[in-house]
Amino acid sequence: MITVDSALAKLFTLVKPPEKETVSLREAAGRVLMDDAIATRDQPPFPASAMDGYAIAPSDPAPGDSFTIIGEAAAGHAFPGRIQSQEAVRIFTGAPLPEGARRVIIQEDVTREADRITLKKNLDPKAYIRPAGTDFRAGSRLTAPRRLTPQDVALLAAMNLATVPVARRPEVALISTGDELVMPGDTPGPDQIIASNTFGLAAMLDAEGARTRILPIAPDTPEDLAHLLEMAHGADLIVTIGGASVGDHDLVGQVAQDMGLDRAFYKIAMRPGKPLMAGRIGEALMIGLPGNPVSAMVCGTIFLRPLLRAMQGLPAVPMPRRQATLTSPLPPNGPREHYMRAQLLDAGIAAFERQDSALLTVLQQANALLIRPIADPARAAGETVDYIPL
Ligand SMILES: Nc1nc2c(c(=O)[nH]1)N[C@H]1C(S)=C(S)[C@@H](COP(=O)(O)OP(=O)(O)OC[C@H]3O[C@@H](n4cnc5c(N)ncnc54)[C@H](O)[C@@H]3O)O[C@H]1N2
């Protein structure tokens, strides 16, 4: 058995650099930017008014001063002339500041009669001018690699970039194995259950930027499994679920090896998830997940999520950990790193009583995986522990 850290490190060495593709801004959210994006213009490109009001020349006017309105500046419609000391231009938010103007008086602070304004008492002291380039300058960068958020997309649009270079989405083929499984919505026989973690994993992988294909369920024969693995051809990553352990019907390791799997490791000092295997098969990376629903989802969190990030050019690092205070005691841990389903509340973190790796209801209620190091002694309430948010 190898440790989680060394298994993940081995996995990262199998990752190929991502391929680049160009997508329109509409397709960019959630994708990983591969080259720095560089602004082609200043924003704002001109000094602009921050409010609706009147642009005037003096920077320090006094209450009672009056000005003659000589024109208007609206967003998209600059005032063409220059403003003199006794003049004002009616101006709206986002409009270019007229030449010679050094201050915008908000309309709440003036009284207006025909084409004259007079400044009221208690003038708002702010100038309400946004200098050119206050948001960003031509040449400003959004640095790669990064997964693009909606905020990033807004900034890229403001930079006048209509397309962006991103990592191609990894193609993942997901194969569930086992005669006992049927797809959700099918009619299970009396000795059958529904393939569940398959769908949980597909959702998890897609959320990490993958394009996940759920293949038909592989029955427990070497021929069927080999056929399914052939169907996965073309994927960047093949993920099998189940059949990874030592039972007579656990065929994945043998069949994959017969088909050329160059195995990097098998069995991890981890709970749940001990019978995990990984390697390269042809051009693809392959990971064999244990079948227990919680084991598969926990292994997905600990291995597949960081792996997909690395495959898209993001830093090859484990899932970030945080720390919290225990609110109830924990017994000593054994020889495997334990990822306990836990609930994190304002007061701290507590592991669920029931930790069987078949219990999806417990996983569904958990919002954190509380991490117990190998051979961790018993812990009391009030001690600090590591966790990974779910
Ligand atoms: N003698 C031993 N028995 C087992 C060991 C061991 O070391 N010695 N390891 C146990 C551990 S730990 C795990 S985890 C399981 C994993 O075994 P497999 O990967 O071979 O998984 P299966 O036997 O195929 O299935 C286990 C369990 O999960 C259900 N399953 C499988 N796929 C799905 C799916 N897609 N959706 C929902 N449920 C699924 C399956 O029906 C079984 O109930 O082995 C232990 N045994």
Ligand code: MOO
């Ligand atoms: O590792 Mo198994 O995944 O303990 O249930």
